[in-house]
Amino acid sequence: xxxxxxxxxxxxxxxxxxxxxxxxxxxxxxxxxxxxxxxxxxxxxxxxxxxxxxxxxxxxxxxxxxxxxxxxxxxxxxxxxxxxxxxxxxxxxxxxxxxxxxxxxxxxxxxxxxxxx
Amino acid sequence: xxxxxxxxxxxxxxxxxxxxxxxxxxxxxxxxxxxxxxxxxxxxxxxxxxxxxxxxxxxxxxxxxxxxxxxxxxxxxxxxxxxxxxxxxxxxxxxxxxxxxxxxxxxxxx
Numbered sequence: 152x153x154x155x156x157x158x159x160x161x162x163x164x165x166x167x168x169x170x171x172x173x174x175x176x177x178x179x180x181x182x183x184x185x186x187x188x189x190x191x192x193x194x195x196x197x198x199x200x201x202x203x204x205x206x207x208x209x210x211x212x213x214x215x216x217x218x219x220x221x222x223x224x225x226x227x228x229x230x231x232x233x234x235x236x237x238x239x240x241x242x243x244x245x246x247x248x249x250x251x252x253x254x255x256x257x258x259x260x261x262x263x264x265x266x267x268x
Numbered sequence: 269x270x271x272x273x274x275x276x277x278x279x280x281x282x283x284x285x286x287x288x289x290x291x292x293x294x295x296x297x298x299x300x301x302x303x304x305x306x307x308x309x310x311x312x313x314x315x316x317x318x319x320x321x322x323x324x325x326x327x328x329x330x331x332x333x334x335x336x337x338x339x340x341x342x343x344x345x346x347x348x349x350x351x352x353x354x355x356x357x358x359x360x361x362x363x364x365x366x367x368x369x370x371x372x373x374x375x376x377x378x
Contacts, residue, residue, distance in 0.1 A: 160308070183365055194272075194358055194369035195311075241310065245365055255301070255326070256367055260310035 153178045155244050157259035164232050164266055172227040172262045174242030184225040185243040185256065186216055195241060201225060212236070232266045239263050271295045272370035274359050279375045281353075289344045289373045291359035299362040300342040304328060304355045305372075311358065317342055346375065353377045 154177045164170045176182055183202050187195040199210025206218045216227045225242060240263075243256040271294040281287045293300065299318050303311040313326030317336040331350025336342055342361075346353045354377050360367040 185366070187369075192356075192372070192374065194274075194371045195360075195367075197366065197368070200366060243367075255313060255316060256365075258303075258311040260308065 153244055153246060153257040155242050155257050155259040157240075157242055157262045159262050160260070161263045161265065164264070166234050166266050166268050167231050170229050170232040170236070170264065170266070172240050172242075172264060174225045174227065174259060175223050176225060176242070176244040177223065178244050178246045178257075180246045182223075182225075183245045184216070184218060185245075186210065186214070186225075186227050187241045187243065189239040189241065189261075198227070198240075234266050234268055237264055237266050272359060272361055272368055274357075274370040274373050277371065277373060279373055281375070281377050283377055284348045285377075286348060287346050287353075287375065287377075289346065289357055289359075289375070291342045291344065291370060292340055293342075293361040293368075293370075294340065295361055295363065295368065296339070297361035297363045297368070298339070300336070301360040301362065301367065302326075302332075302334065302342070302344045303358045303360065305358055306355050314344065346377075 156175045185200045186198040189195045199208050201208045201218045209215045214229050239261045241261050242259045245256045273292050275290045301316040302314040312328050314332050315334040317323035333345045357373045359370040
């Protein structure tokens, strides 16, 4: 069965400091991993994805994530946090054939990131 | 929020009434999804559809119904059988597994 765990409900970090939002997953076969961000009363916005290739994936707004197969993790990182990064972050996983829409996404419960000035 | 629209943004209904939430996409995506979001519970899948005239139940389908008569449209009906319908509802469409989300509809039932 597919599942995602985001062990921290909240992450607080000072502006300018590096941030990490943690995600671990369980999936049958090769994982396709995603990070999304949600601002209040809005839909989810895509940040980045890992399908195959380089374990370090770069995405929107300066975010990156590192795929670690042995630890089944896909932590989201940013070298220098901004106040505007404050939002709800979701990790998601799916298994399926590359290029196919088959295979639903399984989401974590979300991590609320707060960046204080 | 891309080419996916959900209307209305806020919806109020009395208990016992059915209500239909609209979701339209112009991205030519085959797959569409409905999620329910409650505080602290993340996103839970209600229904999804891979192609026109076909759909599958997700994890919390009880009290909900859908139709997929057109590729562009995937309306969700919240029936009176849904015990706790007040929530934020998100629609998504997908291509190559990557999902694109609409802006959401906040439904309040009193």
